[in-house]
Amino acid sequence: MNPQIITNMWLFHRLVGNEIIDMVSDEHLDFRPWEGAMTLKELALHIVFSTHKFAETVQLGTTVSSTVEKEVNTAEELKQLVHEVTEKTKTILEGLTEEKLKAVVDATRVIGTYLPGTSLLHIMRDHEIHHKGQLFVYARMIGLENLPMFMKHRL
């Protein structure tokens, strides 16, 4: 599978998650559905930074702990950051070579094992879909309506 197809298959979901984030307001950021859950802000950041780390792991062959998470205090800051990280992740994914995709990477620090790049990208995508599903529940619980379909079929 070539890097552009991989990127698009991920964007089918990322763009939907971003649409939901774009609908939230300041008062929603700290919403959590049960005590101990991630807040909406934490969930949004978890999605984009985890995916970025997975992609970086495939790019570099190992996980680096370099991701600097900016402080986010407003919905506007959250939206900006989410779109900014989306662009950075997209650049990494589009630039992956066939060699990188096939190579076994050290993902011990993200999922405790070594595995081929493409397999890690599958897990990256599944992880994002899982949490984006949760984001839909958060979104409805804070009263958002007219949510997008769970995925796009074309870009």
Place this chain on the structure above:
Amino acid sequence: MNPQIITNMWLFHRLVGNEIIDMVSDEHLDFRPWEGAMTLKELALHIVFSTHKFAETVQLGTTVSSTVEKEVNTAEELKQLVHEVTEKTKTILEGLTEEKLKAVVDATRVIGTYLPGTSLLHIMRDHEIHHKGQLFVYARMIGLENLPMFMKHRL
């Protein structure tokens, strides 16, 4: 991709969803996190019957409206049904030929378009992961703890 790999990549998620369903009790069946949401029972049935319909569509080349949904009144009945449908879906997926996987199927009645079998199976799987993510939120909201990881990495 051969049918067994496709089946396993789906089971990585289905088995986790089933583990959660196996933890619920009668009083949880009608829980819903917001007014208008699917109840826990409805969400569980939506996951297994939608996936089964997607798989059947690839098997038959078109969607048949034959799925008979049994009435479910207790957690025990829900668990039995979920495991029963899982086995049936597994049998269909394992039996898909290379020919069926490549053939364009009429999925207009499930997602409004025609597309190759493998593409529909990707959407089937994404759809299940999306809703299983939501099931995790439901599970925590009804007080379940020690939930499994969001996916298995081996069977």
